[in-house]
Amino acid sequence: MAVDRSTVPGGERDEAGTEPPGELLSTPVGTPAYAAPARPLDAIDRDILRLLQTDGRASVRSVAERVHVSRANAYARINRLIDDGVIRGFSARVNHERAGHGASAYITLKIVQNSWRTVREQLRKLPGAAHIALVSGDFDVLLLVHTPDNRTLRELVLTRLQSIPEVLSTRTLLVFEETDLNADPHL
Numbered sequence: 299m300a301v302d303r304s305t306v307p308g309g310e311r312d313e314a315g316t317e318p319p320g321e322l323l324s325t326p327v328g329t330p331a332y333a334a335p336a337r338p339l340d341a342i343d344r345d346i347l348r349l350l351q352t353d354g355r356a357s358v359r360s361v362a363e364r365v366h367v368s369r370a371n372a373y374a375r376i377n378r379l380i381d382d383g384v385i386r387g388f389s390a391r392v393n394h395e396r397a398g399h400g401a402s403a404y405i406t407l408k409i410v411q412n413s414w415r416t417v418r419e420q421l422r423k424l425p426g427a428a429h430i431a432l433v434s435g436d437f438d439v440l441l442l443v444h445t446p447d448n449r450t451l452r453e454l455v456l457t458r459l460q461s462i463p464e465v466l467s468t469r470t471l472l473v474f475e476e477t478d479l480n481a482d483p484h485l
Contacts, residue, residue: 399444406437413464
């Protein structure tokens with residue numbers, strides 16, 4: 299996912315209405331941000347990542363205060379994390395049940411050897427697909443889906459997934475309850 303730098307934290311202007319130092323719009327959206335290997339992360343970088351994972355809307359000023367660096371330093375560090383591809387984007391954590399997706403499942407798939415790229419592109423188009431991973435072990439792909447109800451989930455598995463020629467078999471694991479480990483415990 300390309301990072302739309304107009305939505306990164308800290309898009310605020312200072313009191314004079316000017317952009318703060320460390321302007322976050324240095325790389326156009328769509329430019330590969332991580333052509334070179336990522337630079338090593340220090341404790342402050344890891345603290346910034348933890349804070350942004352908990353609250354992607356935190357202002358740079360707030361992040362700077364919480365990790366005890368200047369605002370300019372926080373801007374520069376966030377910029378570097380984006381440019382290095384460490385931060386891939388910013389998003390909202392959604393309560394899927396409250397958003398109308400009361401059924402969630404992990405689906406394991408066995409696929410035809412060497413068909414990963416083809417299968418991945420077809421899985422990306424599935425309504426409710428939230429996460430796709432190529433894995434090792436007894437199956438090849440792990441797919442997380444969120445659907446409005448079990449009937450829609452059944453249709454997705456039995457009709458949509460099973461109709462993909464490269465999918466040899468599936469196994470569906472219903473999610474009864476989820477715990478978001480990145481959620482702020484104070485909210």
